[in-house]
Amino acid sequence: MDQKIKKILAQFELPQGEMEALPYGNGHINDTLCVTVYTEKGYKRFIMQRVNNYVFPQPIEVIENIEKVTAYLRGIIRENGGDIERETLTLVPAKDGKNYVIAEDGQLWRIYLFVEGTRSVDLPDTEALFELSGRAFGKFQRQLGGFDAAQLHETIVDFHNTPARYQRLMDAVARNEAGRLDSVQEELAFCMAHEADTHVLLDALKDGEIPLRVTHNDTKLNNVLLDMQSGEGVCVIDLDTVMPGLVAYDFGDSIRSGASTAAEDERDLEKVQLSLPMFEAFARGFLAEAGAALNAREKELLPMGAKMMTLECGMRFLADHLNGDKYFRVHRENHNLDRARTQFTLVRHMEEHWDELMGIIHKIS
Ligand code: ADP
Ligand code: GN1
Ligand code: MG
DSSP: OOHHHHHHHTTBOOOSSEEEEEEOOOOSSSEEEEEEEEETTEEEEEEEEEOOTTTOSOHHHHHHHHHHHHHHHHHHHHHTTOOHHHHSOOBOOBTTSOSOEEOTTSOEEEEEEOOTTEEOOSSOSSHHHHHHHHHHHHHHHHHGGGSOGGGOOOSSTTTTOHHHHHHHHHHHHHHOTTSOGGGGHHHHHHHHHTGGGGGHHHHHHHTTSSOOEEEOSOOOGGGEEEETTTOOEEEEOOGGGOEEEOHHHHHHHHHHHHSBSSOTTOSOGGGOOBOHHHHHHHHHHHHHHHGGGSOHHHHHTHHHHHHHHHHHHHHHHHHHHHHTSOSSOOSSTTHHHHHHHHHHHHHHHHHHTHHHHHHHHHHHO
16 A cells, blocks of 8 residues: 555554555545455445545635534434434544544545445436435435534635636636637637526525525535445535535536436537436435425526536536646546536537426426
């Protein structure tokens, strides 16, 4: 094992035994390792992560948020007779009592208990599975209904401020840092044609039509762990961006990631479509859990949430492509551009099927 990793592991309260640490998962942001400790009784697994300090400039504040949110959720899970080590994340303390370790290079590392017997998927296999994911994210929303938002740090400023995201894209265009501007004219034109849309959700908030809630803000499908056997959503993970937000963000980002007929980085855009049955399945699950607490306007804006989260994510991928791939982890040339293109294709599909999307939400609510 890497000496640096070994040194960091030695500072955490872990069982005694031989250890193995291997890269794990498909996240775009943090460095994730699966750590296995072989003890006399068998083995125990953990998730070890370096919190990305380019993305999260105040990583200790990220930990403070997670401590508060998971403590609150543990209270609710206990009241319902649930399993606190399975239904929410558990930080493993370091030997100094803190829930993280700062390595010699200044980077922050944390360890979670591994939630066994689950899997995370990038695209759902079936409508039933996606409906169960909708239930899990809807339940998460409902469970945090009583959590005081004032306790939370804003870990990424303006995370889902879509007009600000648009502006940052324009700044990236002006800088053209990676010299890639000429090759993205079509994608850029698409964004510019959609500028007016970027304001819709924040205008509704400003006008008092919809409330600010505590939301997850990164409800990509692989951020919920599903029971290996039943497919039921066991644990919502990746809590780094739990902050005040709109319910349309959480609904929308799941649709963006899970109701597509192809991978987020599919190069053949013919394969990329929005699946209406998947959209409906997720909406059914999500609203079954969270629907009762939402006002009529919030429900009506759910399709707009899907469109905005998809457009915004596309703009973020495009901006990162122009900036030279500093934010999202890339594995091949033009990876962020490929990702941006799938998002814009999905937005187009949503627009083509707008009345159907609105109809589905109406029917369910
Ligand atoms: P990123 O911010 O980079 O997406 P995540 O926190 O989402 O990082 O973790 C990456 C992946 O690691 C997840 O998609 C999931 O597959 C896996 N994972 C994370 N935490 C756990 C956990 N406690 N138990 C099991 N798997 C986990
Ligand atoms: C990132 O962390 P991860 O891989 O679950 C990103 C999301 C994007 C998503 C696109 C903190 O999610 O906002 O929607 O990639 N997370 C952060 O796949 O920026
Ligand atoms: Mg993740």
